Amino acid sequence: MSKDIDNFPVQLDKFNHQTIPFWTGYNSTLSEFRHEFAVVSYAPIVDAKPSDMSTVNTTMKRCSDMTKSMGQSYSNQTFDQQLYAIAKQVEWAMPETFKTHIIRLGGFHTLSCFIASIGKLWGDGGLKDLLIDPSVYAAGTVDQMMCGKQFNRAVRALTVVYEALVALWLSAFFLWCRDNDLMASFPDRFWSLMSEVVSNFKSDKDNNKSVNEALIVVRTILMPRLEEFRQWGCQLSPVFK
Numbered sequence: 001m002s003k004d005i006d007n008f009p010v011q012l013d014k015f016n017h018q019t020i021p022f023w024t025g026y027n028s029t030l031s032e033f034r035h036e037f038a039v040v041s042y043a044p045i046v047d048a049k050p051s052d053m054s055t056v057n058t059t060m061k062r063c064s065d066m067t068k069s070m071g072q073s074y075s076n077q078t079f080d081q082q083l084y085a086i087a088k089q090v091e092w093a094m095p096e097t098f099k100t101h102i103i104r105l106g107g108f109h110t111l112s113c114f115i116a117s118i119g120k121l122w123g124d125g126g127l128k129d130l131l132i133d134p135s136v137y138a139a140g141t142v143d144q145m146m147c148g149k150q151f152n153r154a155v156r157a158l159t160v161v162y163e164a165l166v167a168l169w170l171s172a173f174f175l176w177c178r179d180n181d182l183m184a185s186f187p188d189r190f191w192s193l194m195s196e197v198v199s200n201f202k203s204d205k206d207n208n209k210s211v212n213e214a215l216i217v218v219r220t221i222l223m224p225r226l227e228e229f230r231q232w233g234c235q236l237s238p239v240f241k
Contacts, residue, residue: 021201023159029201030208056086064101076102081109111155112148118158119146131157173229182225190217 021029043062048055060077067075079087084105091098105113119127123146131142137157145154177183193214200210 030211032208051082051086053086053090056083057090060087060090060098060101064098074100074102076104078104078106080106081112084109108151112151115145115151115154115158116148119148127161130161136160173226176229176232177225185225186221190221193217 043059043066046055046058046062048058050056056079060075063077064075077087084103087103091101091103128139128142128146131137131145132139137145137153141150141153142157144150145157148154174183177186193210196210197214
């Protein structure tokens with residue numbers, strides 16, 4: 001990786017192909033934590049319509065009883081989107097009975113709502129056009145993605161958009177550093193660490209040491225410069241973030 005490249009990292013040959021895995025794979029590669037084996041068992045089946053309030057009430061009481069029998073103070077129960085709304089009504093109707101009951105919306109539906117909120121805020125602000133005009137996704141698919149549907153495609157699309165925007169942001173940042181004679185403030189170790197992290201991911205080497213060292217360098221050297229760049233941009237445009 002060269003510090004002489006003006007538009008880093010958009011036109012850098014090494015970045016033409018994805019070498020560092022996405023979020024889950026990246027953290028799995030670096031993590032040293034190993035889960036212990038756990039025994040998963042099912043509670044007795046309630047032979048009733050799941051969406052009935054009485055059925056949800058029964059499952060919540062059984063969950064509380066099982067939790068208390070294990071010596072735990074709080075019950076943590078997860079519902080999907082439809083049953084979550086019913087469970088909250090039960091909790092509101094009997095606050096004393098379920099005062100130690102924690103009701104969670106499932107992770108899938110939580111992320112779906114989050115994606116829908118992104119579509120609500122930024123869909124008509126150019127996000128739809130960014131995905132449709134380059135023929136990344138069809139118009140109908142993008143409309144569904146912005147509503148929280150087509151989950152896998154939406155996650156992939158937002159990840160790609162984020163990476164593209166960050167690449168452009170970093171390119172503008174390094175051009176700003178070059179124009180303001182700030183490139184010399186980045187030591188040679190900074191550039192060598194970036195190359196080392198990428199090469200270690202390519203060769204499946206142990207990357208914990210180099211990543212941790214790179215994070216220290218990023219926090220101490222890169223982040224202060226990025227904050228200066230952000231403040232400079234905000235003076236030029238109120239929407240610069």
